[in-house]
Amino acid sequence: MTAPTREELLEAYAIADREMPAVRMNFVTSLDGAVTLEGRSGSLGDEHDRLAMQVLRTLADVVLVGAGTVRVEGYGGLQVGEADAAWRRSRGLPPQPRLAVVSSRLDLGPEHPVFARAVERPIVVTRDAAPADRRDALAEVADVLVCGDDTVDLAAMLDAFARLGLRQVLCEGGPHLFGSLVESDLVDELCLSLSPLLVAGGAGRIVRGAPEVEQRMRLVHAIPAGDLLLLRYSRAR
Numbered sequence: 001m002t003a004p005t006r007e008e009l010l011e012a013y014a015i016a017d018r019e020m021p022a023v024r025m026n027f028v029t030s031l032d033g034a035v036t037l038e039g040r041s042g043s044l045g046d047e048h049d050r051l052a053m054q055v056l057r058t059l060a061d062v063v064l065v066g067a068g069t070v071r072v073e074g075y076g077g078l079q080v081g082e083a084d085a086a087w088r089r090s091r092g093l094p095p096q097p098r099l100a101v102v103s104s105r106l107d108l109g110p111e112h113p114v115f116a117r118a119v120e121r122p123i124v125v126t127r128d129a130a131p132a133d134r135r136d137a138l139a140e141v142a143d144v145l146v147c148g149d150d151t152v153d154l155a156a157m158l159d160a161f162a163r164l165g166l167r168q169v170l171c172e173g174g175p176h177l178f179g180s181l182v183e184s185d186l187v188d189e190l191c192l193s194l195s196p197l198l199v200a201g202g203a204g205r206i207v208r209g210a211p212e213v214e215q216r217m218r219l220v221h222a223i224p225a226g227d228l229l230l231l232r233y234s235r236a237r
Helices: 006-012 049-061 068-075 082-089 134-137 154-163 175-183
Strands: 022-029 062-066 098-100 123-126 143-146 166-172 188-193 217-225 229-234
Touching: 006 175, 006 217, 006 229, 022 049, 022 175, 049 082, 049 154, 049 166, 049 188, 049 217, 062 068, 062 175, 068 098, 098 154, 134 143, 166 175
Parallel strands: 022 166, 022 188, 062 098, 062 166, 098 123, 123 143
Antiparallel strands: 188 229, 217 229
16 A cells, blocks of 8 residues: 655645644544553554654644653654755745643753753743742743643643744644643644554543543545554534
């Protein structure tokens, strides 16, 4: 089975209006709904999933991720390749997307690779009640946005992003952050890689920690990539 090329995926995932703020989720899941294998989501993917992820990052203004996922998945300095950076430059975008980390407790130190290896200054999104000393330490290596008092206000976060010109948000999880975005009715699109694996075990779903809701989505595409299936859903308006 022929796999899609980078150019075909750039067209398939193209954003119609970059001025319209939008939150796009990207997850990989097994056939039986597991979001991790041996504790990591990356273990479920393959080269086709990784290519799709790079394309989605190339299209984004900012890549959003929770602090727990940064630790578990081993995030370092986020960077798209030179061909993708050139693609962005040719369309008037900065060569690299920003990386934003959501953290209520600020329990990532400034020495963490996500900051130490950054090619663009990261953003940390937190709440006013977070420890002031940790906020000051992270302000040395990142732009710290305080959104909300006792909890992180995700709608306020998106407004702050938009003021910075970061309207196209790609969220890579984790499931609790996805759940908070769903609960706040802020998800516009889901890009889901369906891995050809059965996992069983006790792995969770792509959404956790949110009350039950019903948000109808519309299928935009289903692209076979080897034995993996690349699904794109948009919010049904």
